[in-house]
Amino acid sequence: MPPGVTVVDHPLVRHKLTLMRTGDTGTAEFRRLLREIALLLGYEVLRDLPLATRTIETPLAPMESPKLEGKKLVLVSILRAGIGLLDGLLDLVPAARVGHIGLYRDPETLEAVEYYFKVPGHLDDRMLVIVDPMLATGNSAIAATARLKAAGARSVKFLCLLAAPEGVAAFRAAHPDVPVFTAAIDDRLNDHGYIVPGLGDAGDRLYGTK
Numbered sequence: 001m002p003p004g005v006t007v008v009d010h011p012l013v014r015h016k017l018t019l020m021r022t023g024d025t026g027t028a029e030f031r032r033l034l035r036e037i038a039l040l041l042g043y044e045v046l047r048d049l050p051l052a053t054r055t056i057e058t059p060l061a062p063m064e065s066p067k068l069e070g071k072k073l074v075l076v077s078i079l080r081a082g083i084g085l086l087d088g089l090l091d092l093v094p095a096a097r098v099g100h101i102g103l104y105r106d107p108e109t110l111e112a113v114e115y116y117f118k119v120p121g122h123l124d125d126r127m128l129v130i131v132d133p134m135l136a137t138g139n140s141a142i143a144a145t146a147r148l149k150a151a152g153a154r155s156v157k158f159l160c161l162l163a164a165p166e167g168v169a170a171f172r173a174a175h176p177d178v179p180v181f182t183a184a185i186d187d188r189l190n191d192h193g194y195i196v197p198g199l200g201d202a203g204d205r206l207y208g209t210k
């Protein structure tokens with residue numbers, strides 16, 4: 001495994017990913033599965049979330065007990081497929097702040113073109129998790145991460161569902177300080193920048209737009 005890359009290969013993740021890859025899995029089920037898988041991936045990617053100890057009263061006694069500093073976390077979704085992962089992570093950490101970056105792939109060059117950017121303030125003081133289901137060429141992820149760093153982000157992780165070896169290598173070369181979490185690394189990219197065997201177009205499968 002390349003350094004800085006975590007493949008979350010829990011049996012439940014692998015099972016759900018197989019269902020998502022299957023071509024005749026419909027939109028509603030695909031969306032539900034992505035939300036469920038996000039919970040399982042979130043467990044790993046959020047493993048070092050900062051805690052703060054509070055005094056609480058159980059029915060029997062007072063105790064010092066840890067709670068999340070939930071407001072410290074920022075989840076940044078790369079539109080539009082990122083929203084599918086974001087929804088699951090928000091189930092886990094409802095108090096997280098949320099940012100959105102709109103990027104589309106130029107079909108000719110496959111370069112990322114930004115059309116929307118809205119993120120919470122004080123990024124330098126927060127842990128960021130950027131989410132996009134498919135790390136394919138890496139262009140969108142690289143551009144989004146650079147944009148967030150330029151806006152002040154210092155502690156960043158990248159979470160996807162599927163990655164291509166090419167995308168992982170390009171992303172890690174551009175941002176060696178940003179760890180990558182994924183459910184699987186597939187074989188390759190095809191000539192259109194799609195992950196093979198992959199699961200097709202994540203946005204289309206999520207929203208039924210094909």
Ligand code: URA
Pocket residue numbers: 081134136193194195196198199200201202203
């Ligand atoms: N985006 C997708 O939705 N699917 C791919 O395979 C690559 C990029």
